Amino acid sequence: MRRMTRGLAGFGVLASVVTGCASGAGGSGGDSGGGTGKGADKPAAAEALRVESTVRQATWTGQSGTHQLKIAPERLARGTAADLEHVQLDDDLKGMVPYYLTVRYTNTGSTGLSRPDPESQFTVALADGTPGRAISLWNSNPLATASGSSLPDGCDKAGPASVASGGSATVCQLVMVPKGHEAATVAYSDEGGDTLLWKVGDGKGDDGDLLPPGTTADSSSEDVTTKGEAVPIRVTPKSVRAGSLADLGDYELSDTQQKMVPWYVTIEYRNTGKRKLLPVMDDGVGVRSAGGRDVQPLSLLDLSFSRTGEGEGIDKCRGSVPNTRLQPNSTLALCTIHLLPKGDRPAMVSFEGQAGEGKKVKPLVWRAS
Structure with a gap:
């Protein structure tokens, strides 16, 4: 009930x-x-x-x-x-x-x-x-x-x-x-x-452990192809922006999701280690909204065999992802999609890396704006 x-x-x-x-x-x-x-x-x-x-x-x-x-x-x-x-x-x-x-x-x-x-x-x-x-x-x-x-x-x-x-x-x-x-x-x-x-007040509250938007911070990511060894990376949030539901026109959404607003979170990752990385760092991204919701990245299954053009916004969000690995000293920007109810907005963006062998590291947290 x-x-x-x-x-x-x-x-x-x-x-x-x-x-x-x-x-x-x-x-x-x-x-x-x-x-x-x-x-x-x-x-x-x-x-x-x-x-x-x-x-x-x-x-x-x-x-x-x-x-x-x-x-x-x-x-x-x-x-x-x-x-x-x-x-x-x-x-x-x-x-x-x-x-x-x-x-x-x-x-x-x-x-x-x-x-x-x-x-x-x-x-x-x-x-x-x-x-x-x-x-x-x-x-x-x-x-x-x-x-x-x-x-x-x-x-x-x-x-x-x-x-x-x-x-x-x-x-x-x-x-x-x-x-x-x-x-x-x-x-x-x-x-x-x-x-x-x-x-409440000016609406900003206090920073607590929040990093300012766009601040670069150190973390690490596990490469599943190298026996779970962690590779050091630098993580920089680039943008948090609202999209349009029409951007997801080539994807199947539930009735509830069709009433929501997609928010695009773009983060840049730099490989500062000596090993190549599988570019799946976006799995560690999360959003918490001003309304108190924890929102994980949206997993989308493309059911369209011929593009209608309505989904182009999401393609711009995703950008170009390498087919192989992120090379040492190279950077890559990945975008995640988070659905929020109308009227809500992201308050915090987080990234949780890995320390190797499936272990987590302390999450990085930023103000969304």
Whole structure:
């Protein structure tokens, strides 16, 4: 069931709210930047961040089908780990930072929405496209009259049970984001429509381990014809650009792929070793999108025996590939194709080489632009 892919916290699924005491119970004293202080009835204010709030057309897919919405973030605030000190988190969530994302949506369709949760389709992404984890906190004590977590912005409260045609709702989504990084993007994605992006601050976030676009870096590649020995190479991203679906006119695509946009990533490789290389380095290229998607290169099977001319764009992307080997001290530019939903874009380009005998080396990662 689709909704089970959403992070759920409660009853031991991901986290449970301790509600044996009244709201604000068990605090360990005030903290800076978030959390509930000892004896406090209200949560401490989280740090408000500047976020783009343009209202956009969207879709939300529920059990009754796909519905039309207008939607936008209203507020984004960053808390601290102390906000969740009374929440039992799974190990993979511990150490992450809570972000409180308040969104407002309007049902622009002709029918009402039953148990809507479009907020669960939002995430907060870093500059390299790493997505946050949207989770919900369930009250584990059915006799409690108030939430024991008392999170900022009401992020421990459920959204409305229904929204009539023309009606609106404002709801907060809790998103856990890796510690030590600045958010770059708020993203909304639903399987019935495109990806929507809003900038956080200037939209750049922080560099982290990202190399600037076009920076040359050292790696190595394994040549399968020389008993798995690694050959040193230098890797330089040359371009990241959007193409047209018509470029893939000679290839068979699924119904979902036919609604997407091809992005072409061109990388130059220089053989700095003493052995020839089989030119298959593009197998190690990856893309992470601003919407938080990991996208591997597209494998295409040409089913056309006579070219229609519509696929010429992809030929320009691929360029000339040698029939034999990449010679020492020679260069070769290879292009990979990555399909993204409309509205999304590459945020990070990566290359993972080999150290020989099938072993991997630390991936190189660049900002896409």
